[in-house]
Amino acid sequence: MFSKACEYGIRSLIFITSKSMEGERVNLTEISEAIDSPSAFTAKILQKLVKANIVDSVKGPHGGFIISQESMLTVNLEKVVNVIDGDGIYSSCGLGLSRCNEKKPCPLHFQFKEVRDDLRSLLQRTSLKDLTGSLDNGLSVLKN
Amino acid sequence: MFSKACEYGIRSLIFITSKSMEGERVNLTEISEAIDSPSAFTAKILQKLVKANIVDSVKGPHGGFIISQESMLTVNLEKVVNVIDGDGIYSSCGLGLSRCNEKKPCPLHFQFKEVRDDLRSLLQRTSLKDLTGSLDNGLSVLKN
DNA sequence: TGATAATCGGATAAATTTGTCCTTTATTAC
DNA sequence: GTAATAAAGGACAAATTTATCCGATTATCA
Numbered sequence: 001m002f003s004k005a006c007e008y009g010i011r012s013l014i015f016i017t018s019k020s021m022e023g024e025r026v027n028l029t030e031i032s033e034a035i036d037s038p039s040a041f042t043a044k045i046l047q048k049l050v051k052a053n054i055v056d057s058v059k060g061p062h063g064g065f066i067i068s069q070e071s072m073l074t075v076n077l078e079k080v081v082n083v084i085d086g087d088g089i090y091s092s093c094g095l096g097l098s099r100c101n102e103k104k105p106c107p108l109h110f111q112f113k114e115v116r117d118d119l120r121s122l123l124q125r126t127s128l129k130d131l132t133g134s135l136d137n138g139l140s141v142l143k144n
Numbered sequence: 145m146f147s148k149a150c151e152y153g154i155r156s157l158i159f160i161t162s163k164s165m166e167g168e169r170v171n172l173t174e175i176s177e178a179i180d181s182p183s184a185f186t187a188k189i190l191q192k193l194v195k196a197n198i199v200d201s202v203k204g205p206h207g208g209f210i211i212s213q214e215s216m217l218t219v220n221l222e223k224v225v226n227v228i229d230g231d232g233i234y235s236s237c238g239l240g241l242s243r244c245n246e247k248k249p250c251p252l253h254f255q256f257k258e259v260r261d262d263l264r265s266l267l268q269r270t271s272l273k274d275l276t277g278s279l280d281n282g283l284s285v286l287k288n
Numbered sequence: 289t290g291a292t293a294a295t296c297g298g299a300t301a302a303a304t305t306t307g308t309c310c311t312t313t314a315t316t317a318c
Numbered sequence: 319g320t321a322a323t324a325a326a327g328g329a330c331a332a333a334t335t336t337a338t339c340c341g342a343t344t345a346t347c348a
Contacts, residue, residue, distance in 0.1 A: 001145065001233060004306065007240035014251055027324065041307050047326065060315025061323045077252075089145060096151035099288045107158055107275040107284040108221075115263045122255050131251040140251040144243045148336060171294065185337050191296065204345025205293045289348100296343070303336070313326070318319105 006084040011035040025064035036143035077123040090120035150228040155179040169208035180287035221267040234264035
């Protein structure tokens, strides 16, 4: 569904958000251990997210990544997915046609559009903060 | 969403089904032209679908691919996707955790499961024949 | 029975995604 | 200011997906 990069990106952000709520910055090592991801690869993804102003980074000792109170409320998964994977997953044709729309649909267009729209609205209405609740009280995990 | 291979596979099957309803076999060249796909790559995918008994193939002059009346009714997209891409798209974790379930869910598990289940049920209830109707009366296309 | 038309199957190549390594740059603490 | 620390960024490597090529095999028809 999502790329590996996107999966790592979302998991990173959830972890960072969880720590940021307590005012703590987390560094790359902590992140990649917490979410069980290859650290150098995760670093690349975080760079993208920093450039997209989703997360802030601080260099030097006690540096790391942090998300502002505002961002954790306003940034939703749609934006995150869009930054990493692009908008293909909720906008492009299920059968791979380059121009598929109501006027010239693929045979699956109308049925598929519903599922795609549902996915999009799920991603839209889910903020980073929404995802940390279950994590913090131990009802969900970021690795296994 | 689906791999390129899967997209080509589904489009191929829709085209073959459409022709098979008129008792016509179609060869690889006709298929890859009709759906605008690389023919050698499409051949590989069709091999898989032949082995999975979704489509029949006949070698030699006037050979080609054909789908039985029974198959076009009983084969649904879930089976096709499963043969080509595996069942990951409707069974595996949205955030990439290897073991994610109600007991040990990822933070997105329950919301994501709904969309995934909707996708699965769409694929389950859609047979190959279902997809040919709009194509035959020109209301949908397989390339553009 | 031979020529031909078609799929089958293996090897290989190109492109993309995933992942690593190393140097540079910025920050903090001493 | 200097050393230690952490992200940034570039180059490269591995793995996977996408795609091509070609010989082998099989079936049909004249």
